[in-house]
Amino acid sequence: MVEVEGNSVLALIIVFSASIILFFYYYYCYYYHIYEHHGKNIPPGSLGFPVIGESWSFVKAQREDKGSEWIEKRVAMHGTVFKTSLMGCPTVVVTGRTGNKFVFSADDESLSVKQPPSIAMLVGKYNVLELTGPRYKHVKSVVMRFLKPEAIQEYIDPMNSIMKNTLNSLKVKDSVLIVPLMKRLTFNITCSLLFGLHDEPTNDALFEDFSHLFKGLWSVPLNLPGTAFRRALHARSNIVQRVTPILKSRRKKIIEEVVNANSDMLSGLITRLSDEEIIDNFVALMVASHDTTAILLTLMVWKLARDPQIYQKVSQEQSAIIKERQEKTNGKLTWSEIQKMKYTWRVAQEIMRMIPPVFGNFRKAMKDINFAGYDIPKGWQVFWEVTQTHMNNGIFENATSFDPSRFENSSRSIQTFTYIPFGAGSRMCLGNEFARVEALTVMHHLVTNFEWSQLIPDEPITRNPMPYPSKGLPIKLKVKETSDML
Known part of the structure; x- marks a missing residue:
């Protein structure tokens, strides 16, 4: 019964x-x-299942590093403009140079940088990456005070010190996992230099919280027990709880003139924004400033391990810098030396072309708009992506071949809106120069102190949501005889 x-x-x-x-x-x-x-000419395509749309297949393709295939399949079926539904919202995907130009040239009144509601819940609706109009200009002006070249030059010595500590911890190891190393290294640099956060236990806790938040950014937005999105929401709540007392303490020190309001970005934001706005921008800038650079550094180590010829050329460039420095002075890495790392940066540029840290991103139609003869209704998302130009043989000759010389001189100019690892237009990544200097500083110290090889030669790349070697990239280390470690 x-x-x-x-x-x-x-x-x-x-x-x-x-x-x-x-x-x-x-x-x-x-x-x-x-x-x-x-009565509207909506692009062809499928909106998939209710609410979920095609998010499951999209996220699955990303994790298998097959996002480009996911796009190409739909381009073959529907054309270079098609509709789908991602992250809980109807979406129009635009591809190719024309699509990129449409997105990056649009004004905020037509196509805003608003993210899907699920991402806004995690990052915050008041962050500089989503703001528009006068408020965007105000917050951007505060942020750029700490990201302009004059400010970045002041970060080089502290970066050197952080790298020295990292190298000294590595020299006693035979092997190391590069992914967690680079994530933690770039997180420490961002905490210390940009936000003036030096309390190790607090930074450890924040690092764990941000790790969960990253994984939930492009997950299927289901707030259910056990999902990545639920864990990310919980991590966001933890971050707010940890940062709020820091803001209170820092504000008190600024008022008492113990801390200068211009000493770091967090202090600069405190004097100009509300706590809610500060936390949203702290989260957004932390996401934007450290994880993408960690990806680039990981993939550079990965590439140099797989291509001895590329490693040798990078090593020769970096060794020449040290030799010239020793002939003049026994000092530390300088701004002028970083500007000489042209080949090393071309390697980085080619890596970002072939394996872009950011696969694509969202905009939001603020009114009914038209593109390529199709109607995009107000409130719909527009998704731009990089592979249809980065891997296009008509734009980059032999696109599947790794060739840093593509970026060698201006006479072989690359068309605008075709190479977009940092975006383009007025909304180009605010921290692209900081990322360049950070990546080159870290690689300088690694290459001049170590040789390495992969322990898993066939380790695949996966995206979750950023591209990483799936096993964490374990490498075998060998300290060079010419190492300059302390």
Whole structure:
């Protein structure tokens, strides 16, 4: 009798759940296909399942580093402009140089930088990456005070010190996992130099929180137990709880003139924004400033391990810098020396072309707009992506071949809106110069002190949501005889 009742309850639950799903499905079909689409020339494509859309297949393709194939499959079916549904919102995907130009040339009144609601919940709606108009200009002006070349030059000595400590910890090891090393290294640099955070236990806790938040950014936005999105929401809450007392203490020190308001970006934001705005920008800038650079550094180590010829050329350039320095003075790495690392940076540029840290990103239509003869309704997302230009043989000759010389001189100029690892237009990444200097500083110290080889030669690349070697890139280290470690 109990079993029958239990089965009846189970059946009722199944019927009720199915009814709810069908309700949302029919509502979805009615609203988007009948009402919203009526009389409009919407791009071809599929909106997928209710609410979830095609997010499952999109995220799965990203994790298998097959995002470009996911795009190409739909381009083959529907053309260079197609519709789908990602992160809970109907989306128009635009590809190629024309699509990039459309996105990066649009004004905020037509195509805003607003992210999907799920990402905004994690990063915060008041961060500089989403702001528009006068408020964007105000916050950007504060942030750029600490990212302009004059400020970045002052970061080189502290970066040298952080790298020396890292190298000294590595010299006693035979092997190391590069992914966690680079994530932690760039996180420490960002905490210390940009935000003036030097308390190790607090930074350790924040590092764990941000690790969970990163994984939830491009996950399927289901706030259910056990999901990456739920863990990311919890991590966001932890970050707010940890940063709030720091803001209170820092504000008090600024008022008492113990800390200069211009000493770091966090202090600069405190004097000009509310706590909610500061936290949103802290989260956004931390996401933007350290994880993408960690990716680039990881992939440079990965590439140099796989290509001895590239390693040798980078090593020769870096060794020449040390030799010239010793002939003049026995000092530390300088700004002028970083400007001489032209080949090393070309290697970085080619890596970002072939394996871009950011696969693409979202904009939001603020009004009904038109592109390539298609209507994009107000409120829909627009997604731009990089592979359709980065890996296009018509733009980059032999696109699948690794060739740093593509970036060698201005006479072989690359068309605008075709090479976009940092975006383009007025919304280009604010910290691209900081990232360049940080990456070159770290690689200088690594290459001049170590040789290395992969312990898993066939280790694949995966995206979660950024591209990393799937096993963490374990490498075998060998200290060079000419090492300059302390």
